Amino acid sequence: MQLTLRDFFMRLPLVTGIGPKTCVACWHWLMAHPQIQVITAATLDQLGAELPLTADRRKQLHLELFSHAMNQRITENLTHSGCLTIVDHAYPPQLKEIYTPPVALFFQGDLRNLQGPQLAVVGSRHPTAYALTAMRLLLPPVVETNICIVSGLAQGVDTLSHQVALAHRGRTVAVIGTGLDKCYPAANRDLMDTLAHDQLVLSEYPWGTNGARHHFPERNRIIAGLSQSVLVVEAAHHSGSLITANFALQENRNVLAVPGTIDGPNSVGTNELILAGAKPILNSDHIIEEVLVDKLP
Numbered sequence: 001m002q003l004t005l006r007d008f009f010m011r012l013p014l015v016t017g018i019g020p021k022t023c024v025a026c027w028h029w030l031m032a033h034p035q036i037q038v039i040t041a042a043t044l045d046q047l048g049a050e051l052p053l054t055a056d057r058r059k060q061l062h063l064e065l066f067s068h069a070m071n072q073r074i075t076e077n078l079t080h081s082g083c084l085t086i087v088d089h090a091y092p093p094q095l096k097e098i099y100t101p102p103v104a105l106f107f108q109g110d111l112r113n114l115q116g117p118q119l120a121v122v123g124s125r126h127p128t129a130y131a132l133t134a135m136r137l138l139l140p141p142v143v144e145t146n147i148c149i150v151s152g153l154a155q156g157v158d159t160l161s162h163q164v165a166l167a168h169r170g171r172t173v174a175v176i177g178t179g180l181d182k183c184y185p186a187a188n189r190d191l192m193d194t195l196a197h198d199q200l201v202l203s204e205y206p207w208g209t210n211g212a213r214h215h216f217p218e219r220n221r222i223i224a225g226l227s228q229s230v231l232v233v234e235a236a237h238h239s240g241s242l243i244t245a246n247f248a249l250q251e252n253r254n255v256l257a258v259p260g261t262i263d264g265p266n267s268v269g270t271n272e273l274i275l276a277g278a279k280p281i282l283n284s285d286h287i288i289e290e291v292l293v294d295k296l297p
Contacts, residue, residue, distance in 0.1 A: 001040070001041075001066045002038045002039060002040045003038065003039040003040075003065070003066070004037075004038060004039075005030065005037065005038075005039065005085075005087045006085050006087055006088065007039075007074075008039040008065075009023075009027070009085040009086055009087060009103040009104050010074055010077075010083050010085055010104050011064075011065055011070055011074060012026060012065070012103060012104070013102075013103060013104055013204065013206075014064075014070065014073055014074075014206060015060050015061055015064045015065060015070075016060050016064060017056065017057055017060050018057065018060065018061070020100040020102065020103075020218070021100060022053070022057065023100075023102075023103040024100050024101065024103065025051055026047060026051070026103075027086055027087075027101075027103055029047055029050065029051060030047075039065075041062065041066075044058070044061050044062060044065070045058075048061065073206065076207055076208075077106055077206050077207045080108075080180065080181065080207055081106045081107055081108050081180050081207065082106070082107050082108070082111075083104055083105070083106050083107070084104070084105045084106075084107055084111065084202075085103060085104050085105075086101060086102070086103045086104070090111050090114065092114045092226055094118075094225065094226065094227075094228070095222070095225045095226055097225070097251065098221060098224070098225035098247075098251045099221075099250070099251070100221065101225065102204040102222060104204065105202045105203065105204055105222075106179075106180055106202070106203050106204070106205070106206060106207070107180075107200060107201065107202050107203075108180055108196035108197075108200075108201050109195065109196050109197070109198070109199050109200035109201055110198075110199065110200055111200065113148055113171045113172070113173050113199060113200040114148075114173065114200070114226070116146060116147075116148060116171075117146070117147045117148065117228055117291045117292055118147070118148045118150050118173070118226050118227040118228060118291075119142060119147050119148070119149055119150065119227055119228070119229055119230075119231060119287065119291050120150045120151065120223045120224055120226070120227035120229070120230040120231065120244065120248070121135075121139070121149055121150070121151050121157065121158070121161035121230075121231045121233065122151065122152065122157060122158065122220075122223065122230065122231070122232055122233070122235075122240075122241040122244045122245070123156065123157030123158070123232060123233035123234045123235055123241050124156050124157055124233070124234040124235060124236065124239065124241065124266050125154055125155045125156040125157075125158075126155075126156055126266075127156045127157050127160070127233065127234050127266065128234065128264065128266055130234075130260065130261070130264075131157060131233050131234035131258070131260075131266065132160060134233060134234075134258050135157070135160050135161065135164060135233055136160075136164065137284075138258070138281065138283070138284050138287065139161065139164045139165075139168075139284075140164060140167075140168045140284075141284035141285075141288070142284055142287050142288060142291075143164060143165050143168040143169075143170030143171075144168055144170065145288055145292070146170070146171070147170075147287075147288070147291050147292070148165075148170070148171040148172060148173060149161050149162065149164070149165040149170065149171070149172040149173070150172070150173045150174075150175065150223055150226050150227050151172070151173075151174060151175075151223065152174065152175055152176065152177070152216075152219060152220070152223055153174040153175075153176050153183075153184075153188055153191070153192060153195070153201070154184075154185070155185050155187070155188070157233045157234060157241075158174075159188060159191065162174060162191060162195060162199075163191070165199075166194065166198075166199075171199065172195065172199050172200075173199065173200045173201075173202060173226065174192065174195050174199070174200070174201045174202070175201075175202045175203070175219050175222045175223050175226070176192075176201060176202070176203045176219065177203070177205070177211050177212075177215035177216045177218070177219040178203065178205060178209055178210060178211045178215065179203060179205050179206055179207045179208050179209035179210075180196070180201060180203050180207060181207050181208060182208075182209065182210060182211065184211045202222070203219075204218070204219075204222065216240060217240070217243050220240065220243050220244040220247055221247045223244055223247075224244050224245075224247035224248040224251060224253055225247070225251060227248070227253060228253065228254065228290075228291050228293075229248075229253060229254035229255070229256055229287070229290045229291050230244060230245055230248040230253055230254070230255050230256065231256045231257070231258070231281065231287060232244075232245050232255070232256070232257045232258070232269065232270050232273060232278070233258050233270070234258065234260060234266045234267065234269075234270060235266065235268075235269030235270050235273075236265050236266050236268055236269055237265075237268040237269055237272070238269075239269050241269065242269050242273070245257075245273055245278070254279065254290045254291075254293075255273060255277075255278040255279070256278060256279045256280075256281050256286070256287060256290060257270040257271075257273040257274050257278040257279070257280060257281065258270055258280075258281050259271060259274060259280050259281075259282075
């Protein structure tokens with residue numbers, strides 16, 4: 001049996017014991033061997049020897065990659081969603097630049113939302129009234145400039161960022177930490193259904209995958225990787241939003257932060273980001289000029 005490169009990358013993350021780093025190593029290896037356009041058992045032997053992969057990982061690849069069970073899993077996912085792989089033309093070039101780009105993303109919605117400028121918006125799951133007011137002031141002009149809002153469909157700042165994009169007839173992308181049949185939090189099910197129908201929802205986790213604690217930091221690297229800039233609206237000390245900001249810094253993205261009060265627990269993270277060099281955001285133009293820096297006259 002043989003697989004196209006696209007089929008290979010759809011299946012590879014689903015193989016037992018194969019994580020994101022191994023997937024990326026396989027992608028780099030194949031890019032260094034452009035003459036290889038199909039994957040066979042012999043190709044796996046060559047790949048496993050040259051990377052090198054452990055004996056256990058080589059065994060799992062041979063056992064699972066071409067198996068009937070894998071065929072069924074892929075069929076189940078493609079029945080409910082599309083799959084964007086790292087060798088597809090529509091895969092965003094900026095996402096390929098990150099340290100561990102996902103080799104496959106399951107999706108529902110319109111992949112055209114990945115084209116053009118992207119702004120990640122992250123922040124507290126329990127935002128203050130100040131944060132909500134700031135977003136309602138700052139984001140509508142950004143959305144109306146055709147900048148796509150990327151966020152994680154979490155409670156709080158994420159939810160409002162998607163809602164603002166919808167309210168102003170803009171574009172938005174949700175990157176989630178579960179399979180596309182799950183919704184976390186459950187209260188966002190209607191919003192997720194709307195985004196899946198009219199916008200775009202992405203996940204690197206296959207159909208049926210429940211949320212796990214480590215999924216959300218993994219999801220954050222994709223949010224940062226898709227975007228030219230990351231806006232942190234409100235974040236407590238050591239919050240998950242700061243993980244996304246750190247990914248952005250590591251990947252040479254712009255980090256923007258809304259200043260907060262010096263005595264507010266939810267402003268500690270954003271104020272510390274500004275102290276460390278993030279751009280303070282006082283109006284919408286400050287965001288637009290950062291995201292569109294290469295496109296403005």
